[in-house]
């Protein structure tokens with residue numbers, strides 16, 4: 001994990017939550033409807049505000065949100081008391097058992113890892129999914145010249161091809177991939193859906 005990035009999320013929890021709660025991740029929701037079938041168990045890795053955990057529960061999934069920011073976990077838990085949020089950290093996910101989930105969502109998280117940790121993170125995300133399970137993963141590049149944005153958060157540059165290749169190298173089949181900006185936003189999202197085939 002990148003301690004500086006987590007420190008920023010812990011220090012500015014309220015403003016990040018206000019930002020995330022004011023937007024709807026249309027692309028993520030569309031892909032969930034296309035590739036994930038309820039009822040099933042989902043882990044939301046890097047669950048942030050808890051917005052997506054709540055939405056997934058409303059779609060009929062059994063969901064757990066995990067995050068490396070204690071501030072965000074506490075905030076999500078008080079906003080959605082009926083949901084489960086707990087502390088766990090990429091790249092190892094030490095608090096999550098192997099082959100537990102049918103699906104994983106890892107939306108806007110992997111770019112916060114130093115490049116040298118991405119491979120181990122991919123391995124452990126796949127470890128916690130059952131064989132035949134699916135993952136939706138999205139990243140975005142830094143909006144500044146440096147990989148570390150002005151507020152101190154790390155945005156490791158991962159092209160769409162690199163992102164997909166990390167998972168293919170770990171025995172996944174690529175089901176879908178896209179690069180798109182959310183409506184009315186300058187943020188370019190790179191999103192893949194993969195299936196764990198072994």
Ligand SMILES: C[S@@+](CC[C@H](N)C(=O)[O-])C[C@H]1O[C@@H](n2cnc3c(N)ncnc32)[C@H](O)[C@@H]1O
Pocket residue numbers: 001002005006009020045046047048049066067068069072088089090091106107108109112113
């Ligand atoms: C940009 S936010 C995305 C939140 C949410 N997934 C969404 O799409 O709104 C990134 C989230 O990843 C979490 N995060 C960053 N690095 C992490 C790591 N190494 N392990 C687990 N969570 C991490 C942050 O605390 C934050 O909640």
